[in-house]
Amino acid sequence: MAEVLQISQLGNPVLRQIAQPVDNLHSSEMQRLIDRLMATLVQSNGVGIAAPQVAASVQLLIVASRPNPRYPNAPQMEPTVMVNPRLISHDEAQVKDWEGCLSIPGIRGLVPRYKEIEVEYFDRDGNPHRRVLTDFVARIFQHEADHLVGKVFLDRLESTHDIITDQEYLTRVLNQP
Template sequence: MCVPSSKKWSAVAIRPVLKMGDPRLWQQARTVDFFATPELHALIADMQETMLHLDGAGLAAPQIGVGLRVVIFGFEDNPRYPEAGSVPYTILINPELTPLSDEIEEAWEGCLSVPGLRGSVPRWRHLRYTGFDPCGQPIERSVDGFHARVVQHECDHLDGILYPMRIRDFRLFGFADALSPDAENLPED
C-alpha cells in the first residue's frame, strides 16, 4: 500500500538549496526505479517543506543535492510570481515533456538556485508532460502558459540546466532590484 506524500513525516526538514556554481547542479539526474518507498516519501516531504519555506513555485531534487528525477511544483498564490495564475500542486517523477506546438514565448523567471536574479527565458507555450506520482501511478497533462513554463524550468534541473543557460539576450538578465522597472513588470504569460 502506498502512503500519500502529504503525510507529515516526523523527520521533515528544510534542506539547503544548492546555488549556481555548485557542480552537482550540472549533473544528469538518475531515473527513479522504485516507488512508494519510505526514502522517496521522505525526500518529497523535505522538498515540499523547503519549497514552501522559500515561497518557491517549484523545486527539483537536484537543487537539494539529490540526483533523482523528481520535481514538485504548484501554488495558489505566490509572492514571487504575483501575476501568475494558480498552478495545481504536482509531484512528478521521471517526467517526459512533449511540445504541442512550435509556439515559443519569452517571460521572466527566477530560481531558488540563482537567488536575487531574474531573466527573460524562451519556453514552449503549450506542452504535454507525463510521468508518475509517488505511488507509481501515471500522470499525463496538457498545459500552457505559466504552468508549462514552471514544469519546463523544474525539469531542466534534472538535465543539469539552469535558466540562465537558456537566455538569448543578456540585457534581460540581472538582479531583480537593478532591472528596469518596465522589465520587472512584464507579464509572465
Template sequence: MILPVVLYGHPVLRREAEEIDEDYNGLKELLDDMWQTMYKSDGVGLAAPQIGKPIRLAVIDADVLSDEYPECKDFKRVLINPVITEYGEDECVESEGCLSLPGIREDVKRPTKIKIEYEDENFEVIEEVLEGFVARVVQHEYDHLEGKVFTDHLSPLKRRFLKGKLAAISKGKVNVGYKIKTA
C-alpha cells in the same frame, strides 16, 4: 525538515538526473522535506538536484501565481521521472528566477504549450497537456532534471553580463532567507 538549496556552480545542477522507482528509500520523507524547503524559500517549484539529489523528482505548487496566471490555479504536482513528449510551436518570453540562482531574473523564451508524462507520488502514470505560465514552470523544473538552468537559455552576450553575479552566487556571496549549499 528544511534542506539547503544548492546554488549555481554546484556540479549536481549540471548532471542529468536518474530515474527512481517505488522502492526509492525514504521517498515520502524526501517529498515532505522538498515541500517544506520550497515553501520556506518562497519558491513555486523545486527539483531534487536543487537539494543535492541527482534524481528525476520535482515538486510544484504554482497556485500562488493564479491571480496573474489563471492556468496556475490549484496546480500542485509531484513529478517523478517526467518526460516532455511534445513542445508546442508557439513561444513566449517571460521573466524567470530560480532558488539556485538568487538575485537573478531574466527574460526567457519558452514554448507556451507542452505535453508531459510523469508518475505521481503513488507512481500512477499521468499524461498532461499544459499551457501558459504553468507550462513554463514545469519546463523550468524539468530543465533541472536535464542538468540545465534557466540562464542556459540566454544569449552568450547576456550570460557574459551575468558572469560576475554567477561567480558570486557560486561562492555563496548572496543574501537569501533560506539555507544554501555551495560546491
C-alpha cells in the same frame, strides 16, 4: 511539517549533473525526500523545485504555481509531484517571459519557453499521468525539467541583456513598490 532542505546554489556540481531515474518510489527514503522537497518549496516561496536543487540527483520535481512574494501574479494550482517526468510534445510557439530560480537568487532572466506542452510523469503513489500544460505552468515544468538534465535558466537566455535583478523585476516589471 517535514524538514526544510538547503537549496544548492549555482556553481554546485549537482546542478550540472544528469539526474537518475527514480526506481525506488515507494521507499520511505524517497517518500521522505518528496515531503522535504515540498516543505522546502513552500518555505522558499517557489512555484516549482527539482530534486537536484536539494542535492538529490534524481528525476523528481514539483510544480506548484501560486501567488507569492516572488510571483505575485502566478495562477493558483494544487502542488503536483512529478516523478520521472518527460516532455512528450510541444507546440511551435515560444514565449519569452521572466524567470527566477531558487538556486540563482537575486536575478531574473527573460527566457523563451514553449507555450503549450504535453507531459508524462508518475505521481508519488506511482500512478501514471499524461497532461497538457500551458502558459505559466508549462514554463514552470520546462524550468524544473531543465534541472534534471543539468541546465539552469541562464543557459536558455538569448542575450545577457535579458538579465535583471529581482528588485528591478519587482519594481519595474511588476510595478510594485
